[in-house]
Amino acid sequence: MHVPRNQRILLASRPDGLPQPGDFRIVEDALPEPADGQLLLQVLYLSLDPYMRGPMDARKSYADPVPVGGVMEGGTVARVVKSRHPGYAEGEIVLSHTGWQRFALSDGASLRKLDPATAPPSTALGVLGMPGFTGWAGLLNIGRPAAGDTVVVAAASGPVGSMVGQVARIAGARAVGIAGGPDKCAYVRDELGFDAVIDHWAPDFAAQLAAACPDGIDVYFENVGGKVWDAVFPLLNEFARIPVCGLIAQYNDRPGESPGPDRLPDMMREVLKRSLAIRGFIVREFAHQRPQFHEQAARWIAEGRLRYREDIVDGFENAPAAFIDLLQGRNFGKLIVKVSD
Numbered sequence: 596m597h598v599p600r601n602q603r604i605l606l607a608s609r610p611d612g613l614p615q616p617g618d619f620r621i622v623e624d625a626l627p628e629p630a631d632g633q634l635l636l637q638v639l640y641l642s643l644d645p646y647m648r649g650p651m652d653a654r655k656s657y658a659d660p661v662p663v664g665g666v667m668e669g670g671t672v673a674r675v676v677k678s679r680h681p682g683y684a685e686g687e688i689v690l691s692h693t694g695w696q697r698f699a700l701s702d703g704a705s706l707r708k709l710d711p712a713t714a715p716p717s718t719a720l721g722v723l724g725m726p727g728f729t730g731w732a733g734l735l736n737i738g739r740p741a742a743g744d745t746v747v748v749a750a751a752s753g754p755v756g757s758m759v760g761q762v763a764r765i766a767g768a769r770a771v772g773i774a775g776g777p778d779k780c781a782y783v784r785d786e787l788g789f790d791a792v793i794d795h796w797a798p799d800f801a802a803q804l805a806a807a808c809p810d811g812i813d814v815y816f817e818n819v820g821g822k823v824w825d826a827v828f829p830l831l832n833e834f835a836r837i838p839v840c841g842l843i844a845q846y847n848d849r850p851g852e853s854p855g856p857d858r859l860p861d862m863m864r865e866v867l868k869r870s871l872a873i874r875g876f877i878v879r880e881f882a883h884q885r886p887q888f889h890e891q892a893a894r895w896i897a898e899g900r901l902r903y904r905e906d907i908v909d910g911f912e913n914a915p916a917a918f919i920d921l922l923q924g925r926n927f928g929k930l931i932v933k934v935s936d
């Protein structure tokens with residue numbers, strides 16, 4: 596009889612810059628047995644997210660570092676395959692945080708049951724999950740778009756950026772997206788309905804952005820940093836709001852390695868002169884708004900006003916390569932690994 600075994604992907608070494616395949620190690624061991632009050636989960640989908648780069652380093656980010664030899668962390672959708680827990684039955688589908696492994700034990704805490712009849716389970720990792728909620732919460736609480744405002748967001752084809760632009764349009768604002776390459780730009784404009792989109796690989800990217808924002812920028816939702824921030828900054832209007840959500844262009848920088856001279860004094864002068872509101876956030880700050888987000892986003896999807904795209908990679912063992920690709924912009928939509936049928 597075939598006895599399934601567990602596989603886990605561990606952090607083998609801390610990356611020096613961009614992670615390399617050798618920074619990950621896959622190990623195989625026996626399936627754990629649930630004790631009383633526990634359940635055994637089989638992972639169906641593993642979410643790959645840019646924030647996972649932070650805990651690979653030893654320095655503390657907003658998530659604790661993963662120890663070398665520890666399982667890479669991450670959100671998952673899983674099926675209950677054995678239950679010795681009164682609240683869960685075999686066959687139920689849950690949102691969980693098992694990390695990069697095929698099977699895991701759980702005591703039921705922090706699981707959320709999913710109903711596959713109302714939404715495909717993978718959406719709990721993207722448009723209806725943490726990234727979608729991040730775009731919604733950061734834009735509405737900090738960006739506060741008003742009708743007629745110009746809202747700019749980069750990584751616009753991804754789960755955070757696509758939510759930001761579409762919610763901005765629902766709020767009556769003008770959405771300008773920034774994305775990498777013609778395919779992503781066509782998707783952002785034609786499928787997601789942004790008012791304009793600029794390819795950040797274009798040699799005249801900054802000039803194109805300025806032309807697409809003739810009235811300046813009222814809300815810049817910061818996802819990437821780097822050259823995009825440089826192009827956006829001169830265009831910010833008085834009283835512009837800047838939710839700082841992510842800085843993916845800098846995630847692989849070594850400590851103290853940020854390029855260029857120190858521009859902070861000049862930037863602070865402009866923050867003062869133009870009354871700019873720059874405000875960082877981690878989405879868990881808005882956890883209490885999650886039910887409201889879920890109700891709105893599910894309704895907008897049903898009404899055809901909110902669209903999403905998933906980039907599903909088949910095979911657990913392909914997670915490290917897919918994650919390295921994500922950090923270089925090679926994903927197209929919410930990146931998810933399909934682990935089991």
Ligand SMILES: NC(=O)c1ccc[n+]([C@@H]2O[C@H](COP(=O)([O-])OP(=O)(O)OC[C@H]3O[C@@H](n4cnc5c(N)ncnc54)[C@H](OP(=O)(O)O)[C@@H]3O)[C@@H](O)[C@H]2O)c1
Nearest residue numbers: 645729750753754755774775840841842843844877878924
């Ligand atoms: N604060 C929070 O609580 C929170 C929560 C979730 C996510 N985030 C942040 O939100 C941002 C978007 O996340 P996501 O899950 O929606 O990611 P995503 O869009 O699916 O993927 C990341 C995208 O970033 C762009 N990118 C990668 N490297 C870049 C570079 N060097 N310069 C410019 N763009 C680059 C690429 O898009 P293009 O090819 O189109 O450039 C890439 O596809 C990330 O910074 C993430 O860390 C923050």
